[in-house]
Amino acid sequence: MKIARFRAGNRTAHGVIFGEEIAEIRGSIYTSFRITDNRHLLSDVRLLPPTDPAELWGPGLNFVDHLEYAGSVFGQEAMPVPERPQPWRKGRNALTGTLDPIIIPKDVAGEVHYEGEAVAVIGKVCRRIPAERAAQYILGYTCGNDVSERAWQKDDWTFWRAKGADTFAPVGPWIETELDPQQLDLLVRINGEEVQRCNTSDMLFGFAEIVSYISQQVTLRPGDLVFSGATGVTRAIAPGDTVEVDIPGIGILSNPVIAEFEAGEG
Structure with a gap:
């Protein structure tokens, strides 16, 4: 089932995708709901991030083929293979x-890169759960882009702006509830050119391990988002580009890239 969050006119709602239409639901996507007869064409609504999360989490380095590149970002040799998630x-x-x-x-110090990722959507309050039960607390999965400014990532003590600047976390287009999260192909395209391809089977720590690890100390709540981590060597994006994160079985997250002044920002 594909569940989306959308705006139609002045109303915001959740709905279930049926082909080129979305059917509104009544109730909560986290507990129980019914599908109504109120339908909209997807072309007539604005798709929003699938949830309104309290928190977004990255797992730390989570693909072997990203370790060498991650080291180069920090001016080091390849990073060591982590023994546990580093959320x-x-x-x-x-x-x-x-x-x-x-x-x-407008004041970036270096290149801004895409990082196409799969994203787990938490469906229940999650505290101190073992990895073997973590799947019961995950509603489904969506596409994400962990946009990163590389100079800030190297120079700052935290990722507060390198990965946390406004609009640096595109997520969508909707949640898929019925798939194997550790067997997902993931592709990234810039202006139609494929620049990244991987499979979540190569994650060092699967979603269940990451969610369990975080939950030992931090309570995860319905709607929270947990990213898979990035793979391979990324490259810069620039104003005028269109970035697509494509996970067959889920959908395509597509975002144009613009400069700050084009957005009317002061």
């Missing part, structure tokens, strides 16, 4: 939806 929070303010622009700040 970190991505700014809630960075969240944006499909078709919304990624805004390149």
Whole structure:
């Protein structure tokens, strides 16, 4: 089942995708709901980030083929293979939806890169759960882009702006509830050119391990988002580009890239 969050006119609602239509639901996507007869064409609504999360989490380095590149970002040799997840929070303010622009700040110090990822959506309050039960607390999965400014990532002590600047967390287009999260192909395209391809089977720590690890000390709540981590060597994006994160079985997250002044920002 594909569940989306959308705006039609002045109303915001959740709905279930049926082909080119979305059927509104009544109730909560986290407990129980019914599908209504109120339907909209997808072309007539604005898709929003699939949830309104309290927190967004990254797992730390989570693909072997990203370790060498990650080391180069910090001016080091390849990073060591981690023995456990190294979770970190991505700014809630960075969240944006499909078709919304990624805004390149006017004072960036270096290149801004895409990082296409799969994203787990928490469905229940989650505290101190073992990995073997973690799947019961995950509603489904969506596409995400952990946009990153590389100079800030190297020079700052935290990722507060390198990965947390406004619009640096596109997520969408919707949640898929019925798939194997550790067997997902993931592709990234810039202006139609494929620049990244991987499979979540290569994650060092699967979603169940990451969610369990975070929950030992931090309570995860319905709607919270947990990213998979990035793979391979990424490259810069620039105003005028369109970035697509494509996970067959889920959908395509697509975002144009613009400069800050183009967005009317002061």
